[in-house]
Amino acid sequence: MVIGAVTLWFILEKVILIASIIGLSFFIAMYTTLAERKIAGWMQDRHGPNRAGPFGILQPLADGGKLFFKEEITPVTSNRFLFLLGPALAMIVALVTSTVIPWGAPVVTSTGIISLQVADVDMGILIVFSVVSVGVYGIMIGGWASNNKFSLLAAIRGASQMVSYELPMSLALIAVLFMTGSLKMSEIVSYQMANGWNIIYQPLGFLIFFICALAECNRTPFDLPEAENELNFGYHQEYSSMKLGFYLFAEYINMFVSSAVMATLFLGGYDIPFVNEANWGLAPWLYSLISFSVLMAKVSFLLFVFIWIRWTIPRFRYDQLMNLGWRKLIPLALFNMVLSAAILLWLKS
Amino acid sequence: MSISAILFWVLSVAALFSALMVVTSRNPIHSVIWLIVTFFAISGHYILLNAQFLAVVNIIVYAGAIMVLFLFVIMLMNLNKESEPARHRWLQLAGGVSGGALLLVLVAALKDTELKSQQSLMLEGNTGLIKTLGQELFSNYVIPFELSSILFLSAMVGAVLIGKKD
Structure with a gap:
């Protein structure tokens, strides 16, 4: 069967790929929650969760089951539809970003090339940014529909924080794009395979991007939308059961996807460091598997840094957050951009 | 289809x-x-x-x-609040008339462009891709592009200045 220029086989391939990426995101997010608590325990010289299963590896399932069976409460005064839309939107937006990330080297088979990327579009990284910019609505709509002053304040805080930190993030990105000369994620990776990782040439850009990613994911030290001591619980205060679970889970999926984006942009994506893997003569599927594992190793390292920072640095005050974003990171990112452009022009002439 | x-x-x-x-x-x-x-x-x-x-x-x-x-x-x-203050009858009438006038102008302006709209290509052509767009903007349209960026900059400075007043 052929629909337009698209065969049924193509649709099947993409559906399987999308399903496995969503499954992977959920799986990693589940175990990031466990890793977070284990690492917190380790840093605070205690055991962390160790009751459910050996070493507590069933803890995420127990947590999820608990959330499912909790009573679901919808406040009487809230707007029912928007109250539902908030967590759904947060989850959808967290998952959509993973479509443009190349998860591994394409598999070459006798019938053709199977790309491990859902969509290798011309706009690549800009799609990620458009989804990130829409991500504000999950928090804003949820916080407003709760009809609670604390939730509303937290939602407005969260939205202004995310909008502010998008600017230095995109400015840091521009310096990377100067070098790679393409917005396509696959070409950004292949550029880095040929010329070395972007973090070597853009250390300042990576630092700015990482700080902004922390703020975009509402992670400590920028977790002001859920600052318990000021706002009770933050924008999801009125939520219970799995709707709350969606908000909490979306945060971990966001962490996973932003780690994958950072690994792709700055750490060479699925490139294996220090070796020229093209000379190994491996079977294509084996090579794809290894490259996928390498990307996952980089992502795991970045996730560890996220957690490490959470249990090390205390929360910023709101004015400090805004000062850092607008008065320090934006000028720094602009400086980085101009400097990179000047050096590139000088090298080319 | x-x-x-x-x-x-x-x-x-x-x-x-x-x-x-x-x-x-x-x-x-x-x-x-x-x-x-x-x-x-x-x-x-x-x-x-x-x-x-x-x-x-x-x-x-x-x-x-x-x-x-x-x-x-x-x-x-x-x-x-769901309940807004009820608007005046003549205000609604004025809104209707001005909206209708705008519709009339738009229809009058667009009815002759039918030929052009048929030439727009679907799912092909690379005019909308970033490479073509960048080359066009920085070669043929560089002066309007730079002028509008100066306009944006001055608007931004103005907004910051107004925001700083109090």
Whole structure:
């Protein structure tokens, strides 16, 4: 069967790929929650969760089951539809970003090339940014529909924080794009395979991007939308059961996807460091598997840094957050951009 | 019917319906959310015409930034009351007349462009891709491009100056 220029086989391939990426995101997010608590325990010289299963590896399932069976409460005064839309939107937006990330080297088979990327579009990284910019609505709509002053304040805080930190993030990105000369994620990776990782040439850009990613994911030290001591619980205060679970889970999926984006942009994506893997003569599927594992190793390292920072640095005050974003990171990112452009022009002439 | 034709009709219906809902919703927050849906539908049309950059920028700038500011203002001013004060009869009449006049002007201006609209290519051509766009903007249209960037800069400085007054 052929629909337009698209065969049924193509649709099947993409559906399987999308399903496995969503499954992977959920799986990693589940175990990031466990890793977070284990690492917190380790840093605070205690055991962390160790009751459910050996070493507590069933803890995420127990947590999820608990959330499912909790009573679901919808406040009487809230707007029912928007109250539902908030967590759904947060989850959808967290998952959509993973479509443009190349998860591994394409598999070459006798019938053709199977790309491990859902969509290798011309706009690549800009799609990620458009989804990130829409991500504000999950928090804003949820916080407003709760009809609670604390939730509303937290939602407005969260939205202004995310909008502010998008600017230095995109400015840091521009310096990377100067070098790679393409917005396509696959070409950004292949550029880095040929010329070395972007973090070597853009250390300042990576630092700015990482700080902004922390703020975009509402992670400590920028977790002001859920600052318990000021706002009770933050924008999801009125939520219970799995709707709350969606908000909490979306945060971990966001962490996973932003780690994958950072690994792709700055750490060479699925490139294996220090070796020229093209000379190994491996079977294509084996090579794809290894490259996928390498990307996952980089992502795991970045996730560890996220957690490490959470249990090390205390929360910023709101004015400090805004000062850092607008008065320090934006000028720094602009400086980085101009400097990179000047050096590139000088090298080319 | 091909897939792009089906998509075209679905997107058109979505755009028109959500645009109508923007105007008819009584709750301003609902209006803003319907406006966001409208922007997404229009971005879908851009993608059908292979104007990918325009589609993405439309979402980043309009749906992602400007609409957030709209929501900010409405939420902070607490304009969420369903019951608005009833408008004057003559005010409604004036609105209808001016809206109708605008419709008339638009229809009059667009009715002769039918020939051009038939030439727009769907799902092909690379005019909307970022490479073509960048080369056009920085060669043929460099002076208008730079002039508009100066205009934006001065607007930004003005906004900061007004914001700093108190």
